[in-house]
Amino acid sequence: QLQLQESGPGLVKPSETLSLTCTVSGGSITSSSYYWGWIRQPPGKGLEWIGSIYNSGSTSFNPSLKSRVTMSVDTSKNQFSLRLRSVAATDTAVYYCGRPGPCGGDCYEYWGQGLLVTVSS
């Protein structure tokens, strides 16, 4: 069974860079033809898709975050990562990593448990 686990600091200072990693177990990040994604959810609010990355490095980002987001894949560690620059309090959220299922568009069937990241000095 595919499992995903987010890791990274739970507290980031304003204007700094948020860096998270998603470790994939129960399957290889290169063995499937899926984009691996990041989704976030501010406290008490709805879901927001951040973006996704293919194991080749091809990416797609939410236009509202595109200027601040970088994603990468480390196939040797079976991990993919998110970097969000110049964070502000509005970036405080639970960050999820996920992988779509066998659907036509992105439909996230596999989710990590989520990691709360707070932006505060």
Next chain:
Amino acid sequence: QSALTQPASVSGSPGQSITISCAGTSSDVGAYDYVSWYQQHPGKAPRLLIFDVSDRPSGVSNRFSGSKSGNTASLTISGLQPEDEADYYCGSYTTTNTLVFGGGTKLTVL
């Protein structure tokens, strides 16, 4: 991209059926049959209920069904059960190869 529009809340009694709407545009919901629905209980990660408008992943009850007409998709839950009380989100693939979610709907089982 703007979030898809969902009602903030819906409610129903056990055994009843409810429907949650998800309104988008011709650039997302109306463009492809790539609408998905998620259930989220407090403190938990979302769970995929419906994909590609009306398909269910293995293990999801057939009490959950999805449909679409034009730029609006719908999720219907039949035979409401207390454990169905949760937040529900729709999602749609877009013509710019991105994903957009709805604002979420809180379902209360009376």
